[in-house]
Amino acid sequence: MAKPLAQEFFKGLWDEVPPFRLVLGLCPVLAVTKSVENGIGMGLATTFVLVGSNVLVSSLRKVIPSKVRIACYIVIIATFVTVVELLMQAYVYGLFLKLGIFIPLIVVNCVVLGRSEAFASKNGVLRSLLDGLGIGIGFTLSLAALGAVRELLGTGLLTIWKDWGLAFDVFGPAYQPFTFMVEAPGAFVGLGLMLCLMNLVPKK
Amino acid sequence: MREMIKMVIVLTILSFFSGGVLAYLRNSTQERIDNQVLEFVKGPALRTIFEGAENNPIADRFILKDGDVEKTVFVAFYEGNPQAVALETFGKGYGGDVGLMVGIDLKENKLMGVGVTTHAETPGMGAKAKSDPNFVAQFKDQPIDKPIKVTSDGGSINAISGATITSRAVSAAATEAGELYNKMKDQITTEANKVKKTEATKKEK
Numbered sequence A: 001m002a003k004p005l006a007q008e009f010f011k012g013l014w015d016e017v018p019p020f021r022l023v024l025g026l027c028p029v030l031a032v033t034k035s036v037e038n039g040i041g042m043g044l045a046t047t048f049v050l051v052g053s054n055v056l057v058s059s060l061r062k063v064i065p066s067k068v069r070i071a072c073y074i075v076i077i078a079t080f081v082t083v084v085e086l087l088m089q090a091y092v093y094g095l096f097l098k099l100g101i102f103i104p105l106i107v108v109n110c111v112v113l114g115r116s117e118a119f120a121s122k123n124g125v126l127r128s129l130l131d132g133l134g135i136g137i138g139f140t141l142s143l144a145a146l147g148a149v150r151e152l153l154g155t156g157l158l159t160i161w162k163d164w165g166l167a168f169d170v171f172g173p174a175y176q177p178f179t180f181m182v183e184a185p186g187a188f189v190g191l192g193l194m195l196c197l198m199n200l201v202p203k204k
Numbered sequence B: 001m002r003e004m005i006k007m008v009i010v011l012t013i014l015s016f017f018s019g020g021v022l023a024y025l026r027n028s029t030q031e032r033i034d035n036q037v038l039e040f041v042k043g044p045a046l047r048t049i050f051e052g053a054e055n056n057p058i059a060d061r062f063i064l065k066d067g068d069v070e071k072t073v074f075v076a077f078y079e080g081n082p083q084a085v086a087l088e089t090f091g092k093g094y095g096g097d098v099g100l101m102v103g104i105d106l107k108e109n110k111l112m113g114v115g116v117t118t119h120a121e122t123p124g125m126g127a128k129a130k131s132d133p134n135f136v137a138q139f140k141d142q143p144i145d146k147p148i149k150v151t152s153d154g155g156s157i158n159a160i161s162g163a164t165i166t167s168r169a170v171s172a173a174a175t176e177a178g179e180l181y182n183k184m185k186d187q188i189t190t191e192a193n194k195v196k197k198t199e200a201t202k203k204e205k
Helices: A005-010 A018-022 A026-032 A036-059 A066-091 A093-102 A104-108 A110-120 A125-155 A184-200 B002-049 B133-137 B164-194
Strands: A157-161 A166-169 B061-066 B069-078 B081-093 B096-105 B110-116
Touching: A005 A125, A018 A110, A018 A125, A018 A184, A026 A036, A026 A093, A026 A104, A026 A125, A026 A184, A036 A066, A036 A093, A036 A104, A036 A110, A036 A125, A036 A157, A066 A093, A066 A104, A066 A110, A066 B002, A093 A104, A093 B002, A104 A110, A110 A125, A125 A157, A125 A184, B002 B069, B002 B081, B002 B096, B002 B110, B061 B164, B069 B164, B081 B164, B096 B164, B110 B133, B110 B164, B133 B164
Parallel strands: none
Antiparallel strands: A157 A166, B061 B069, B069 B081, B081 B096, B096 B110
């Protein structure tokens, strides 16, 4: 009962979108979504790790002994995370400073380990690649969406990617910022509201 | 038993490759990362001190050896010549070391300006040393042959209110930079003249 390949990709965008449907990996979701830019950066870093580790885990799934599989997954994931960390330091240092500790913490993000354990260790390389890509992009979009809500209400700005000039002052200078939204409690409220909205849409 | 050996072998090989990949990547990105750190940590202070410089002082730097201590010295060009240098010194602040980038005019032997790079001072109090341009502006044109002090110590620098310790740390760091410069002046001047000018990459606004 092999599902069509496209479905492995698209399920990550809605049916199994990590923060809202699986409710996994909430630590970075709450912590870094102060702006759209942070959300996108964090999401892309996670996507890279997800795709890399999914592909490697699934191609090694017959070699890895089941008793030490978690240790093997962690070695693989940690390697990819360090790669991302070094690359971010070398090319987007400003964003690296803002995301700070949350980049190395991708190692323990349960979305990544969860996909390795629940999907990549049981499926072929191509399916795992699509799965990682789908879940990763879904994660990025969720972070960006939550970041957009919080940034818009909290500062009145919308920073999509500052280096490319994609930063907008949406509400103009007269807007009184609702700073609560960019503080930590605002993350919980924002996430809760988005979860609520997602649940209003009935599952298929 | 066989299974156990397999576990050991798989994990060893995996770690071996992981280590290899990371070591390679680290070596190949090291230089870029160093430049980025300089750009983001020291860059803002350097650009304020050397406003209107013709080159990019971050790229035009050399290492100065003072005994065992190595100092990075940044060179700024004005009117085609190396006119000023900047080096970083540290003063003991309220929350640890306060890093200060000190710019010195080579011809007139006085401070061109200073800028705080790293600090752990109290936000709203000592942290003003970095955020309040009026405080560091007082260091411009100070002579380097005598210690720079805050007014309560008999000097001419108005301390940040509520943050005398931080103000003293900044003054001490500026003094130290002056002393170091006086001691190593010949070496600094020779090295600075050797530095090839790179055109400024970022235009000022």
